[in-house]
Amino acid sequence: MNAQGERWTAEQVLALAPDAASRKSGGKLAAPGPWSGAGAHDRGVWGLCAGSGGKPYQTVVDLDGPGYRCSCPSRKFPCKHALGLLLLWAGGGGVPEAEEPPEWAGQWLSGRRERAEREASTATAGAAAGAGKGPGGVADPEAARRRAERRAQRIAAGASELEQRLADLLRDGLAGADRAGYATWDETAARMVDAQAPGLEARVRELGAIPSSGPGWPARLLEECALLHLLNQGFLHLDRLPEALATTARSRVGLTTTTAELLASGTAVPDRWLVLGAQDSADGRLTTRRIWLRGEDTGRMALLLSFGAAGNSPELALPVGIVLDADLTYYPAGRPLRAALGTRRPDPPPSPAPAHSTAPVPPGSDIATALAAYGDALREDPWLDAWPVVLAGVTPVPGGDDGWQLADTRTGSALPIDPRCAGRTDLWRLTAVSGGAPVTVFGECGHRGFAPLTTWDPAPVPLQHPSGTGSTPHGGMP
Known part of the structure; x- marks a missing residue:
């Protein structure tokens, strides 16, 4: 993200917080009192925060990313000091504009820029390395082909073994699946790891959790077994599938293109991308961050994924509501959605705007159009859980069985x-x-219904920062 010429809103800053405790702690530091030597320019924000010891914490934020560095011992990213500094900066007071950062902050910011430039220049080389190299460092297509064949054979063996496991389950009856416990599923998932099929492993682990998911679990288990059977059969008979569906089946079992290969050989889609929503999920081993975007000109939806080891937040963090001028490259799929973030361009300086103008809300569709979009995507990818859509003019109201509807x-x-x-x-x-009035909502439309992620306030909101990109969005990473 590049924030040249603009300050973020408090909502955008708080969307970066790794948890609720960090939001609360960061809010307490969003005042000038603890800070000294604070400053900002189009590259970053920095400051010294008084702590419990005699030496203040050095805190600096790279606005192009964003990235964070703080001398405090916290393992959260961003820490409460980075959040407090950004909130103070977003409020428009306490963090003055500066020509250059102090040496301790400037060295870190420059180092990040240099690393980013090196990574961009070596993306093509990295793709070649992933494909295999022959003598003298020249890519060896034949070696890459042999490796791909061996992995495909292992995955096929794993899919065949999984088919037998599903057949045994159906023969013995689903009613006893809740008594078998998770150990059998865990063993089957481990076998999929051995087969180098992470997509199958993830689906097996989901199956193991269904018997303890509450009333109606046998029906849900049967549905997921059917989808997994369809995936196994699709991969085992790729030569009979249309190319787009075969590509989707490969990606679903875990045969994905590396980011370096994708950026080096894929077709980039330039646009100004509005960040619609973001959400974190954790499985105990890995934290996955999902960030959804929509192109202003293309109208295309995109999903960025980033990962962090247990206890660490993923590095990529884009506040909800900002506009990113960048190139995205989509991963191959029947209905492309996941993308890799490529070149990012600085925004032009914002032009003056009336003091009481309102920021635009993303264009949305009606319910019928949203369902049609989900149906079209599902036709291309039968294993799709949901599809991102923006709904306009909908009102949340109580529904049947203590539920809600739009x-x-x-x-x-x-x-x-x-x-x-x-x-x-x-x-x-x-x-x-x-409040009972129609709103614009972004979320995912799936077979279970609509999962809201971001809501735009229907009332006109005076702009404190003219370069903002949406009426106050409410949502982000819970």
Whole structure:
């Protein structure tokens, strides 16, 4: 992200927080009192924060990324000091503009820029290295082909073994699956790891969790077994599939293109990308961050994925509501959605805007159009859980069985909200922001309903920062 000429909103800063405790602690430091030597320019924000010891913490944030460095012992990224500094800067007071950062901050910022330039210049070389090299460092296509064949054979063996496991499960009956425990599924998942099929491993682990997921689990287990059977059979008979569907099946079992290879050989899509939403999920071993974007000119949806080891937040963090002028390259799929972030361009200096103008809201569709978009995507990818959409003019209202739905009074249609969202801050924020009035909502539309992620306030909001990119968005990474 490049924030040249603009300051973020508090909502955008808080969307970067790794957890609720960090948001609260960062808010307490969003005042001038603890800070000294603070400053900012189009590259970064820095300052010294008084701590419990005699030496203040050195905190610096690279706005192009963003990236964080603090001399405090916290293992959270960003830490409370970085969040407090950004909140102070976003408020427009306490962090003056400066020509150059102090040496301790400037060295770190320059080092990050140099590393980014080196990584960009070696992307093509990295792709060649991933493909295999012959004598003298020249790429060896034949060696790469042999490795790909060996891995495909291992995955095929794993898929065949998994088919037998599913057949045994159905023969013995689903009713006893909850008594078998997780150990059998865990063993099967380990076999998929040995087969180098991470996509199959993830689906097996999901199957193991279904028997303890509450009422109606046998039906859900049967549905997921059917989808997994379809995936196994698709991969085992790739030569019979249309190329787009074969590509999707390969990616679903885990045969994905590396980012370096993708950026080196793929077709980049330049656009100004609005960050629609972001969400973190953790499985105990890995934290996955999902960031959704929409191109202003192309209208295409994109999903960026980044990962962090257990206890660490992923490095990529884009505040909800900003606009990113960048190139994205989509991973191969029947209906491309996941993309890799390539070249990012600085925004031009913002032009003056009226003091009470409102920032634009992303264009949305009605419920019928959103369902059609999900259906089209599902036709291309049968294993798709949901598809990102922006709904406009919908109102959250109570539905049946203590659930909620989004109603469109113009058409008389309604879309149920995914019951898994019950009690989540996303849903309560949505109803609070709406107050019974129509709103624009971004989320994922799937077979369980609509999962809201970001809501735009329907009331006109005076702009404190003219270069903002949306009426106050409510949402982010819970």
